[in-house]
Amino acid sequence: MMSKELSIKNSLIIRESRVFRNGELIFEADQGLSTTKFLKKVYNDQKLKYSKFFKMDELSKLGYLGTEILTNGSIEDKETALVFANSASSLETDVAFAQTMEEFPSPSLFVYTLPNIMLGEISIRHQLRSENIFFISEEFDPLLFIDYTTALFQQEKVENVLCGWVNLHNNDYDVFLWKIANSGGMEFNEEELKKLYLPTHE
Amino acid sequence: MSDLHTELKKSIIEQLNLEDMEVSDIENDEHLFGDGLGLDSIDALELIVLLEKDYGIKLTDPNQGKEIFNSVNTIADFIEKNRAK
Numbered sequence: 001m002m003s004k005e006l007s008i009k010n011s012l013i014i015r016e017s018r019v020f021r022n023g024e025l026i027f028e029a030d031q032g033l034s035t036t037k038f039l040k041k042v043y044n045d046q047k048l049k050y051s052k053f054f055k056m057d058e059l060s061k062l063g064y065l066g067t068e069i070l071t072n073g074s075i076e077d078k079e080t081a082l083v084f085a086n087s088a089s090s091l092e093t094d095v096a097f098a099q100t101m102e103e104f105p106s107p108s109l110f111v112y113t114l115p116n117i118m119l120g121e122i123s124i125r126h127q128l129r130s131e132n133i134f135f136i137s138e139e140f141d142p143l144l145f146i147d148y149t150t151a152l153f154q155q156e157k158v159e160n161v162l163c164g165w166v167n168l169h170n171n172d173y174d175v176f177l178w179k180i181a182n183s184g185g186m187e188f189n190e191e192e193l194k195k196l197y198l199p200t201h202e
Numbered sequence: 203m204s205d206l207h208t209e210l211k212k213s214i215i216e217q218l219n220l221e222d223m224e225v226s227d228i229e230n231d232e233h234l235f236g237d238g239l240g241l242d243s244i245d246a247l248e249l250i251v252l253l254e255k256d257y258g259i260k261l262t263d264p265n266q267g268k269e270i271f272n273s274v275n276t277i278a279d280f281i282e283k284n285r286a287k
Contacts, residue, residue: 054221055244104255107247108219 006153007185011196012070014042014062014175021069023180023196035171039065049074050125057093057112058173059086060121061167066177067122070162075126080160082119082132088169089136090115118166131157140165142174142193149180149188165197206278214274217252218245230275237275246271253277258286 013020017038018026029041039061041046043053046157054060064086067075097109111117116134123132130151137144145163152158161180167173177195186192211225214234219243230239232238235246253259259268259281270280 051220051222054219104251107244107251112242 005182006180006188007183008188008192008196009179009181009185011176011178012066012198013142013197014066014173019069020040026069035173042069052121052125055108055110056121057096059090059093059115059168060112060118061165062168062173063118063164063177064121064125065161066127066164066166067174070177070179075128075162077160078126078128079130079158080126080128080129080162081130081149081152081158082134082164083145083152083178084116084119084164084166085135085136085137085141085144086115086167087134087136087138088167089155090117092168117159124163140174140197142190142197143167145193146188146190152180153180174181204278206281207274210274210277210281213252213256214249217248228274228279231273232269234273249277254279257281257284257287259284 002038010022012022016034017029017031018025019042027045029038030049033041033110035058037064039058042065043061046065046069050064053064056064093109093112097106097113098105100109115136115156116132119132119134123169133148135144135148149161149163152161159182163178163180165174167175176195178196208225211228214220214228215223215225220239228239235241237256241249245258246267250267253261261270270276
């Protein structure tokens, strides 16, 4: 299988008020913080300076922060494809926007009522003009990522792919990002992905 | 600085999520778009909503926007002449 030749270069997890990079805990905040407050703490902890961050919806903030931390703020290969998924789509923002419709519909909420806007935010930040796709699946599905990413490599469309499971629902966020390349890391297969995703996940 | 100018600056910061800014950071005659404050087209739409929600002013001609939203001064002038609440 082609995926055996591909490698997971590094990974990141944001969940339950904690941030892990390559399995190592790099930030922890008080449990029970709202998503907004937690994300602001991560932003400040990382000493990021990107005023557009505060305009993003929570889902995009999760994707942006995860990418910044995983890549140390730099994606060198501007052809890096983005292959992302989640289960709740942009539901949190959809609901918030629906509530504003009772009085004055909010333009700034409306623009985030699609989950793939997050990919636009990441692409703008890193000046990517590459392929991107956002899947909705009931739960984290390693094979979905493996099949699509493998196809991209087989078609020789990319040399690097940033994959991400970025889910947000009822103040519960679950972020798992990882980079795939032709060499230089652990094997890109279902077992390894599950191992990376599951350690701290209930 | 009039109360209206201060009130507008506070609303702009809050409505447009300019978290890293304070009232004193915005000059009355500073351009809000482009090189000045760097607002974008979605911010412009939020400003239109703000005019209607807070001052009862409905913009009927979108072309007016460029002139009205030039700076805090121009918005304040427009509100004083047209406010319904």
